[in-house]
Amino acid sequence: xxxxxxxxxxxxxxxxxxxxEALTRQGYTVIFAESGEKAIALSASALPDxxxxxxxxxxxxxxQATRTISRDEATRHIPIIMCTSKNQETDKxxxxxxxAHDYMVKPIDHVALVAKIKAFG
Numbered sequence: 001x002x003x004x005x006x007x008x009x010x011x012x013x014x015x016x017x018x019x020x021e022a023l024t025r026q027g028y029t030v031i032f033a034e035s036g037e038k039a040i041a042l043s044a045s046a047l048p049d050x051x052x053x054x055x056x057x058x059x060x061x062x063x064q065a066t067r068t069i070s071r072d073e074a075t076r077h078i079p080i081i082m083c084t085s086k087n088q089e090t091d092k093x094x095x096x097x098x099x100a101h102d103y104m105v106k107p108i109d110h111v112a113l114v115a116k117i118k119a120f121g
Contacts, residue, residue, distance in 0.1 A: 002121035005029045007048035009039040009065065010083070011057040015106075019052060019083070022110040028117075036060030040068050043075045050120055052113075055084035055095070063098045070099025079120050083108050 006028050008019045013034075020030045031046055033039040037060050043051060051069065055062035062082060069075045079101040084091070087105040095103050102116055 003028065003049040003117050005031065005046070005048045005050075006117070007031050007033060007039065007042055007046065007051045009033045009036070009051060009057075009062065010054040011035060012054070015054065019108065022113075023117075026114055036062060036065030036068075039065045040072075043069050043078060044072070047075070048078060050117060051078055051080045052083045053080050053100070055082060055086050055091070063094060066095065066100050067098040081113075081116060083113075 006023055008016055008030055010016050011034050016032050020032065023030045031042060031048060033042050035057055053062045053066055062084065066080050069078065070080065080099060081102040081104060082095040082100045083104050083106060085106045092103045104113060
């Protein structure tokens with residue numbers, strides 16, 4: 001199944017805009033959430049093909065949201081790539097244990113990101 005619709009989850013309006021522009025130029029439909037709570041709700045209602053998840057957000061963080069989405073029967077099939085400034089190996093291991101399929105450190109290399117997205121399709 002080709003990836004067409006991507007949910008970008010980040011509390012930074014700048015990050016959402018930059019990622020959204022880069023992905024839209026590649027032909028993807030992009031939807032946005034600015035919190036972990038909204039990410040969970042949108043993942044269930046919009047059923048994106050892929051989620052790009054920030055970690056550091058107010059309220060529910062990206063690890064918690066990833067764990068919830070990846071363990072819910074209705075959304076567990078959606079691959080999640082964590083896109084975060086947390087760059088320690090332990091951060092990556094923890095993210096993968098929460099259900100992430102991949103992990104990228106900000107600033108995001110858009111060429112590498114698109115290659116990873118295409119690999120899921």
